[in-house]
Amino acid sequence: MTSTDRHILDLSRRGLLCGATAAAALAAILPARSRQVIAQPLFRAYPFTQGVASGDPLPDGVVIWTRLAPEPLAGGGMPRSAVEIQWEIAADPAMRQIVQTGTALARPELGHSVHVEVTGLEPGHAYHYRFRAGRVASPIGHTRTAPALDAMPAALRYISAGCQNFEAGHFTAWRHIAEEADIDFVSHYGDYIYEHAARALSPTVVRQHNSDEIYTIDDYRNRYAHYRSDPDLQAAHAAHAFLMSFDDHEVDNNWAGIHSEEDGSPRFPHAVPPEIFALRKQIAFQVWYESMPVRRAQLPRGADITAWRALRWGRLADIAVLDTRSYRDDQPCGDINGPPCPAVANPAAQILGPAQESWLFDRLANTPSTWKILAQQVPIMRRDFGTTSLSISMDKWDAYPAARTRLLNHIHDRSVKNVSVLTGDVHQAWAGTIHLDPDDTKSPALASEFVATSISSNGDGSETLPTTERVLSRNPHIAFFNNRRGYTLHEATPARTTATFRGLDYVTRPGAARMDKGVFVVEAGDARVKKG
Template sequence: MLRAGLTASAVLAVPGTVLTGLAGAASAAPAAPPGNPFTLGVASGEPAPDGMVLWTRLATDPLAEDGLGGMGGRNTEVEWELATDEGFRKIVRRGVETTGPELGHSVHVELAGLTAGREYFYRFRAGKELSPAGRTRTAPPASAMQPLSMCFTSCSQYEHGFFTAYARLAEEEPDLVLHLGDYQYEYTAGDYVAPGGNPRNHVGPETETLGNYRQRYAQYKTDPDLQAAHAVAPWLVVFDDHEVDNNWADEVPEHPETPQPNFLARREAALRAYWENMPLRRAQRPKGIDMRLYRTVSWGRMANFHMLDTRQYRGDQPCDDKFNSDCTARTDPARSLPGSAQEKWIADEFRRSQARWDVLGQQVFFSQVDFTPGAGRGFNPDAWDGYPGSRDRVVDSWTASKARNLLVLTGDVHAHWAADIKQRFDDPAAPVIGSELVSSSVTSGGDGSETRADTASTLADNPHIRFYNNRRGYVRTKFTPTEVTADFRVVPFVQRPGAPVENRGTFVVQDRKPGLQQA
C-alpha cells in the first residue's frame, strides 16, 4: 500500500527533472487560502500506453454551501510531480496547473510521452500544503498481452452506509478500477432511506444547481475509503442516473408529468460537476448539456474497454417506467438505449477490434430478466429489457464482427448477478454469445442479504442467470490470454464501519468458449 508521511519539503527538490506547463518558480504561485486544500484526495484515470490523467480538487471547506469548497473566486497555481518510486526520489515529470472557480477548483493533468506498462506515483502541492500520494500506471504497449487485475463496482449512496467496500477494493491493489455509475446520489437527507435506516446524512438540498452538485461531490470525496480506492489505481468511469436525476432519459426528467422547467439547466450543471470531479480527459469536458462520455480505452491487446453512455441518448422508458411491467411500446424495434450514433460506434469498435477480450463497461442490466413468476412476464423498462430491439442490434453487430470474446460489465441493480448472454433470449435454442457480470453496490440498499424472497423464482424463470447475491461489494477480475476469472466480493454489513471482505462466488470465462463456468 502507499506509504503515508511524505513531507512537503521534498516537493520540487529533485534536480534534473522535466518542468512542463509553467514559466516561473513555485515561490511565485498565489498563496492558497489557510487550511489544507487537499481534503478531497487525489485520483488518476484514462490510462494510455504513454500517459494518463492526474486529478485533484482544492477545498479547504469541502461542505461550503456555494460548492466552491472555501476557495472562493481566486485562482490557484497547483504544482504536481510524477515519479517512478513511492519516495519521489526519481521524478520524471513536474509542472504547474492553474485552477479556479470556472473549474470548480479542480485540476486535470493530461500526461503523454511516458513509458508504457509501468507504475508511477504522483502528488500535488498548493502553497506549502502537500497532497496525499497516489499510485497510477500506464497501459501496456498496444501489441502486448499483459495480464490485468481489475475491480469494478457501482452505486455508492453516502447515506446508506459506510464505504468499506471501497477500502477493501483498495486493499486488492488492482491495476485498474471501473466505476459504472451512481457515484453520488441527488437526494436531500432522508428522502431515500435504506432498510434499517441511514447511518449518515447528505448535506444540502436535492442537487439541482452547479453549487449543489459541487457540494455533494465534495461530501462524498471527503470519505477516506473512497479516497483510498481512487489513490490506489487509475479509474475508468461512466455515469448512470443519480449523477443527474433518478431514471432520467436524454432531455426527459424522472417525472415528465410534472414538468421541470429547469431540467436542461440541471443536466448541464450535473455533467459539468461530474467532469470537474472525475479523472477525465479534456475530450470529455461537457459543452452545455452534452458530454461525449462513450469511448474505448485499450489495455494492450488483452482487452478493449468500450465505456458506454446509456443515459444521454436513450428514448424515454416505456410502460410508464413501471418496474415488473410489459407493454407493446417496449418491443418497438425503433427505440434505442444508447442512441443510433452510439450503436453505430459500438459496431465499428467491434469490427476494428484486435483484442482478446472486448468489454462493454456500462450501467444497466444487459441480459433479459423476467421478474414475474410463472406464465406472466414483467421487466425493468429502465434496463436493456426496455429496449430489446436495441439490444438485438448490439448483439448482431457483435456476432457479425467475428471479434473474439464478449464480456459485459454492469452496475445499477444493487446486487451481484452473473449471466450468459444469448443471441436471442426468447429462443431456447439460441446460442450463448457472451457473458455478463453485474456488480453489487458499494452501499446502496443498506446491509442487504444473501438472497431475497423472490430469488428462487427469478432464477427458475431465467435459466441463463447463473448467480445472485444481495450483499454489498465489488467484483474482482483477472484477465489473461486464456481466461477471465471473476470473484464476487461482498462485505457483510455497511451500516457500521469495519466489515471484512468475503468471496461469494467465482466464475471463469474461457477464451473462445462463450458462457460462464463456476469455479
C-alpha cells in the same frame, strides 16, 4: 512575493461568517485581483480535502486530478482567482525519483479542480504522483499506464464498482478495493453521488447527506465534496487508476436522454419539461467533470457530454466505456417494473443512440484485442421477474429489445468473440450468459455479463431474496445472484476471464470483512459463464 501572492486565503476568518455575508466579504477583499493568478497561495486550512485521483490510462500517460477545496462543504472556500498548482510524477512511492513535473491552473470556473493529462510516460508502468499549492502538498497517489498497443500482457486485473449511496452505508468496500493488490484500473459505472435530500437517521439511513436535493452548481459541488471527503473512497482513488462513467443519480433518478424522471411517468403529476431539465443536466455534468479524473474530451458542452470512449490494454483487452443514459429513449410503459406494454416493441428503440452504437459496432468488429469489455450501466441480459408471464424492469436493456437485438445480431453476424459486459445499477450481483435470443439458452451464447453489486446502496442486504429461486428458474441463462454489498474483481488472461464477487455482510456499521460470494469463469472462445 507580490501583493497578489500575499493575498491570503483567509479561511479561518471567513469560517466565522456564513451564507451571503461570506460571499460579500469575499467579494470585498478581492476587488481588482479577481482575474489574476495566485502563484503562491497561503492556506489557513488544508486545501487537498478531496484527495487525489487518476484515470483513463494510455500507454504513454494518464490523467491526474485534484481539487483545491479548503471548505469542501461550502462551495470550496477558494477565492475567485486561478491558483497555480505544481504536479510531480515519480517512479517510487517516496517521490524521490521524480520523472516529470509541471504546473497547472486550478480555475474558479471549474471549482478549482485540475485535470493534468500527463504524457511521455513508459507503457505498462506504475507511477506515483502528488500536487503542491503554495507550501502545501497533497496525498500521494499511485497509478498505472496501459501497456503498449502491440503488447500481450499476461493478465489484466480490474474492478467493477459503483452505486455508493452515502446515507445507506459505509464505504467499507472502497477500503477493501484500496487494499486489492496489482489492480490495473477500477471501472466505476456510476451513481457516484445520489441527488436526494438528507433523510432522517434510521436503521437504514446511517449517515446523512449534507443538504436538501441538489439543483445549483454549489449544491452539486458540495455533494461531490461530501462524498469525496470519505477516507475509504479517497484511499481507493489514491490507490488505483479509475475509468469513470455515470448512471442516473449523478443527475436525477432514472433520467433518460432529454427526459427527467418525472417526464412521461404517471407517478408524477408535474413533468419537468426537457428544456428545464437540460439546465440541471448542464450543471450536473459540469460538476461531474470537475470531480473526475477524465480527459478534456469529456468537458461538457451545454447539457451534452461525450462520456463514451475506449482504451486498449494491448492485444489482451479493448475496453469500451458506454453511456446508456444520455441518448436513450424515455423508458417505455411509464418506467414501471411489470409486463411489457406495446411501446416495448418499438423497432427503432435507442439506448446507446445511433452515433455511439455505430462507434461501438465498429470497435467490436475491428479491435485486435482478445477481450471486448463493455463497461456500462444497466443489465443487458433478460431478467424476467414474472410468476406466470414476463415481467421486466423498464429502465434496463430488457425494455429496449430492438436496441439489444441490433447489438446481439452484430456480435453474431460479425463473429465477434469474447465480449464481456460489466454492469451495475441494480444494487445486486448477477452473472449470466447473453444468448442471441435472450429467452432461449439453446441459441448461440454471445457474451458474458457480470453485474457488480453496490458499494453501499440498499444497505446490508441479504444473501438471497424470497424471489431468488423463482427468478433463477425463470432465467436459466443466469448463473449467480447475490444481494450483499461489495464489488467484482476481474482478471483477464489470453485464455479466460475470472470474476470474483467480493461481498460484505454489512455496511450499516463500519469494518465488515471481505468475503468471496461467487467465482465465475469464461473461457476464450466460449461465452458461457461457468462456476469457477
